Amino acid sequence: MTTRTAAERRAEARTAHRARFADCPTNRLLDRLGDKWVALVLKELSDGPRRHGELNRAIAGASQKMLTETLRRLERDGLLNRTVTAAVPVRVTYDLTPLGRGLLPVLAAVTRWAEENSGRIDAARREYDESGARDAVRAGSGGTGQ
Amino acid sequence: MTTRTAAERRAEARTAHRARFADCPTNRLLDRLGDKWVALVLKELSDGPRRHGELNRAIAGASQKMLTETLRRLERDGLLNRTVTAAVPVRVTYDLTPLGRGLLPVLAAVTRWAEENSGRIDAARREYDESGARDAVRAGSGGTGQ
DNA sequence: CCGTATCCAAGAGGATACTG
DNA sequence: CAGTATCCTCTTGGATACGG
Numbered sequence: 001m002t003t004r005t006a007a008e009r010r011a012e013a014r015t016a017h018r019a020r021f022a023d024c025p026t027n028r029l030l031d032r033l034g035d036k037w038v039a040l041v042l043k044e045l046s047d048g049p050r051r052h053g054e055l056n057r058a059i060a061g062a063s064q065k066m067l068t069e070t071l072r073r074l075e076r077d078g079l080l081n082r083t084v085t086a087a088v089p090v091r092v093t094y095d096l097t098p099l100g101r102g103l104l105p106v107l108a109a110v111t112r113w114a115e116e117n118s119g120r121i122d123a124a125r126r127e128y129d130e131s132g133a134r135d136a137v138r139a140g141s142g143g144t145g146q
Numbered sequence: 147m148t149t150r151t152a153a154e155r156r157a158e159a160r161t162a163h164r165a166r167f168a169d170c171p172t173n174r175l176l177d178r179l180g181d182k183w184v185a186l187v188l189k190e191l192s193d194g195p196r197r198h199g200e201l202n203r204a205i206a207g208a209s210q211k212m213l214t215e216t217l218r219r220l221e222r223d224g225l226l227n228r229t230v231t232a233a234v235p236v237r238v239t240y241d242l243t244p245l246g247r248g249l250l251p252v253l254a255a256v257t258r259w260a261e262e263n264s265g266r267i268d269a270a271r272r273e274y275d276e277s278g279a280r281d282a283v284r285a286g287s288g289g290t291g292q
Numbered sequence: 293c294c295g296t297a298t299c300c301a302a303g304a305g306g307a308t309a310c311t312g
Numbered sequence: 313c314a315g316t317a318t319c320c321t322c323t324t325g326g327a328t329a330c331g332g
Binding site: 010013014016017018020021025026027028029030031033034035039040059060061075076077078079099102103105106107109110111113114117118120121123124125127128129 | 156159160162163164166167171172173174175176177179180181185186205206207221222223224225245248249251252253255256257259260261263264266267269270271273274275
Binding site for chain 2: 293295296
């Protein structure tokens with residue numbers, strides 16, 4: 001019985017596609033960058049090393065938990081270094097690795113586009129929300145429809 | 147009674163920071179780009195218009211619900227157009243607007259960096275996971291600690 | 293063919309309190 | 313100062329079934 005239902009075949013395709021998806025470098029990166037506080041942390045560190053407390057104050061919106069988790073993930077990915085200096089009280093500094101620094105231009109490109117076009121996006125949203133998107137219905141000749 | 151506790155002042159700072167955060171163009175864009183299927187949709191449409199069914203097959207990992215939601219959001223943001231041709235069955239095509247097309251180079255920059263550096267990230271992760279991150283503890287002289 | 297509605301599981305993110 | 317632990321909420325995303 002090699003006969004699988006259409007539903008089964010679709011389910012298989014899903015699984016296969018998702019496996020590839022999880023490995024895709026672009027999506028992995030966008031996933032990280034999409035983490036709520038990653039961009040802010042990278043930006044803050046772009047000026048030089050920062051202590052934990054400094055980051056905590058600069059990125060006041062993040063809970064301490066989220067800040068720590070974000071820093072841990074970035075450290076694990078090799079984007080920043082965490083340096084513990086044994087003193088009382090202990091001093092912990094974070095700074096970007098060369099790898100992390102290499103990401104800054106990419107982030108800058110995102111930022112530039114975002115700032116140049118956020119007005120257009122807002123305008124599009126207003127139009128969409130008002131006009132109920134009752135647009136562009138072109139009369140078709142009733143083709144095959146595939 | 148203008149005396150607020152430290153906790154209250156921190157809570158206020160949080161709220162204020164989050165308001166600014168929500169308006170930040172960069173974070174809004176990263177938020178969209180972080181949506182699980184946005185990058186793939188944009189990539190697929192970069193070659194030209196696509197029908198709903200074509201996207202559904204090309205991006206087999208996404209559920210129909212997510213695909214539709216993704217497309218709606220992108221349409222609302224003015225990044226793509228949705229064109230309905232009245233026929234039986236109905237034909238719906240999506241294609242990038244100039245605004246959406248302008249985003250492609252940014253996405254390309256992300257993709258390029260990701261592909262060039264995903265190996266380094268994987269290496270960093272392996273090292274981090276193995277060596278338990280018992281690194282870089284430099285002996286301090288017991289300074290002020292701020 | 294295209295889309296919507298419903299239901300549901302998993303995870304992200306946050307508040308708070310406590311430790312070295 | 314820096315970090316951990318706990319608990320809780322809300323959002324994301326997926327499965328499934330139905331409607332135009």
